Amino acid sequence: MKYISLITWTDQGIQAAKDSPKRLDQAREMGQGFGVKIEEAFMTMGDVDMVCIVDAPDDESYARFGLRLCQNGAVRTRTLKAFSEDEYRRIMNGL
Template identity: 55%
Template structure:
């Protein structure tokens, strides 16, 4: 499984309906699970982003579909970062010229 970091901001609509946010999170977890992925961690954050999620998915296409599905609800906008675990980081760096 590949790890992804989702940086999430509420839209104006999402803020107006913030009390529904926990239900939307539950629905998002189920949607990603149905696609073969999972949420590893979820955080409400302060700063440039309202929430951060660490997720796993079988591949980039699954994560792209999931992020698009989230955005079509109109409550959040996302940025997705592909994350490399420490072992992969060390391998990449050691193979660098």
């Protein structure tokens, strides 16, 4: 299953922005324990500081990963469940 994670740095996270690449590496490593893979990560400008494309086996695994990720206090996340083009076409064909 694919997810798009919209990440914002907390006050604590922005104070340690220089450490953000190290935190991303740690998040990737931690994700393995949940069966979660951060496939792509982008730093963005605007209301969101980073966007990640994530693969997880199911919603529960991703939820556990996301909650654990936020426990360090450096980030907050908003998650969008994403459908592949094939899934999108099947959904639309079912209307």
